[in-house]
Amino acid sequence: MLRLYHYPLSPCSEKVRFALALKGVAWEEVILDLAEKENLTGAYLSINSSGCIPTLVNNEDIVVESTAILDYIEALFPDPCFLPDVPMQRANMRLWAKWVDEVLHPAWPGIAWVVLVRPRWLQMGDQAVHEMVAKLPDPKRRERQLDLYSAGFSASLSEHAFDVLTKTLHRMDRALEETPMLCGVSPSLADISILPYLTAARAFGILDEGFPVPATVARWMETLIGLDALSPVLKTQISSERSEEISAVGRKSLHTLMSRKSGFEQHVTQ
Ligand SMILES: N[C@@H](CCC(=O)N[C@@H](CS)C(=O)NCC(=O)O)C(=O)O
Numbered sequence: 001m002l003r004l005y006h007y008p009l010s011p012c013s014e015k016v017r018f019a020l021a022l023k024g025v026a027w028e029e030v031i032l033d034l035a036e037k038e039n040l041t042g043a044y045l046s047i048n049s050s051g052c053i054p055t056l057v058n059n060e061d062i063v064v065e066s067t068a069i070l071d072y073i074e075a076l077f078p079d080p081c082f083l084p085d086v087p088m089q090r091a092n093m094r095l096w097a098k099w100v101d102e103v104l105h106p107a108w109p110g111i112a113w114v115v116l117v118r119p120r121w122l123q124m125g126d127q128a129v130h131e132m133v134a135k136l137p138d139p140k141r142r143e144r145q146l147d148l149y150s151a152g153f154s155a156s157l158s159e160h161a162f163d164v165l166t167k168t169l170h171r172m173d174r175a176l177e178e179t180p181m182l183c184g185v186s187p188s189l190a191d192i193s194i195l196p197y198l199t200a201a202r203a204f205g206i207l208d209e210g211f212p213v214p215a216t217v218a219r220w221m222e223t224l225i226g227l228d229a230l231s232p233v234l235k236t237q238i239s240s241e242r243s244e245e246i247s248a249v250g251r252k253s254l255h256t257l258m259s260r261k262s263g264f265e266q267h268v269t270q
Contacts, residue, residue: 014196110161204250
């Protein structure tokens with residue numbers, strides 16, 4: 001059976017969970033608590049040297065990087081197919097994946113890390129946090145996480161993340177004015193790649209309040225979230241207590257940013 005190493009509310013993991021659910025593929029899970037750096041044990045680093053989740057293991061195959069994992073799943077389980085037939089739509093699908101991998105995801109910790117991980121790190125104290133972060137293989141990641149730990153939503157990455165989310169919604173609006181899904185009439189890997197960021201933003205309580213969601217995007221989201229196959233994945237993520245905790249921190253962050261950034265409201269609705 002496929003084994004997925006993942007973490008709830010990690011959008012890269014959610015991409016994979018969504019694809020597996022939509023294809024009706026059974027899998028077993030290993031949850032790695034990122035706040036405790038369970039992703040940096042020797043055993044896990046031996047299958048994914050970056051120490052990042054997700055990783056998908058299928059017998060001898062060990063697949064890392066969520067976009068590569070989506071391709072692998074698509075090749076192994078082609079039905080239903082999430083690759084558009086129309087050449088231009090296929091190209092656009094790749095461009096969405098690139099946007100997610102190169103722009104949205106690198107900015108995302110500016111919101112997600114501060115909401116999900118920082119509150120727990122503040123309770124652990126400086127020494128424990130520095131020791132854990134020192135184990136991260138990538139120096140840029142180390143620096144970024146320590147910056148988010150000390151500065152919280154005052155970190156420049158947070159402001160950048162909110163800008164990127166705004167841009168993402170605008171890009172989606174333009175695409176969805178043309179077709180019901182991002183690349184045509186049916187869901188593709190583009191939709192699967194981007195939906196997790198919006199479900200997370202909604203769980204953080206920042207989506208509707210700070211980011212007026214264009215009608216096109218709201219309709220798109222409702223259609224996808226309403227798919228029967230996705231409901232088990234969406235519902236089993238986190239407890240309602242944790243969910244309230246997360247949304248309280250998320251809302252606070254939004255207010256902090258809104259009061260700091262002049263003209264923020266006009267900016268997000270442009
Ligand atoms: N490009 C990678 C990014 C993976 C990534 O950043 N994963 C995050 C969670 S969404 C992670 O494992 N962070 C752990 C850490 O930084 O300690 C992918 O798409 O799989």
